[in-house]
């Protein structure tokens with residue numbers, strides 16, 4: 001099994017050895033688990049709000065009693081470092097949460113710069129990263145960037161069916177957790193229950209708390225082996241190249257992406273505004289008829305239904321999302337991206353849209 005060997009970084013020395021992997025089910029349970037670190041009434045700063053997933057992260061922690069401050073930025077943008085610095089200086093925060101890539105808008109956070117900022121102005125604040133849409137397609141240097149938790153899920157760039165979530169936790173976060181005095185707030189998602197299991201796993205000893213979804217763990221193992229066959233630097237470079245190709249093509253077609261700048265755009269997905277005069281309800285079926293599936297928009301201010309599965313068919317949204325991560329990017333022979341972009345172009349002309 002390779003679970004304990006996943007290295008998120010492109011520099012081999014900055015990877016797994018500094019953190020412990022925990023395994024649970026569904027990314028939202030991983031979010032909930034964060035609450036294990038501090039217990040009730042933690043003060044938190046949540047960066048990258050007005051995004052579906054950043055908001056749901058904040059909501060999840062609020063439910064467990066966290067006092068959350070959210071930073072605002074317009075759709076397609078992210079809060080500036082100056083805004084974050086100001087917030088960190090205004091109050092003392094136990095945690096800062098960052099949604100690395102917000103899957104609803106395709107906006108990319110500068111986790112490295114935020115990590116450095118936190119180390120400079122508020123070093124006791126734990127840095128928590130939602131890497132669901134970034135692990136496996138965006139570079140993350142866990143130790144160098146001063147991160148305390150990176151949580152992710154199996155279903156995106158790791159290329160495994162949904163159902164698993166993974167957390168990489170720093171020694172200092174584990175220590176804070178172990179010194180925590182408050183009562184347990186969860187049973188199944190308890191770090192206290194799962195840590196001994198992961199430690200037993202690392203030392204190849206059997207131990208039981210709950211039956212893991214072994215089929216997913218085997219799938220994860222296969223995927224990680226494939227991912228690690230090539231240097232991670234190559235993988236990240238391939239995602240950047242593919243992202244540039246998609247975004248250049250979108251611009252050439254005369255369409256606009258939600259993120260307002262390339263520097264703030266994710267490399268594993270692109271969110272695109274539906275052009276004037278076109279209905280997504282007409283366009284997506286045309287594209288689907290060419291065996292290409294794009295997801296409808298998910299952001300609640302610009303999509304009317306706020307649930308991912310429904311959003312896949314959310315025809316009333318004002319934008320749609322193209323995934324370009326994992327095998328579609330790393331296996332050029334599949335030609336997936338070009339096929340998808342061709343389907344978009346043909347679909348647009350079939351619904352009567354033409355570039356002026």
Ligand SMILES: Cc1ncc(COP(=O)(O)O)c(C=O)c1O
Nearest residue numbers: 026027028053101103132133153
């Ligand atoms: C960035 C991000 N965070 C959190 C989640 C929630 O994950 P799950 O649906 O597995 O609970 C998702 C969903 O895909 C996501 O894209």
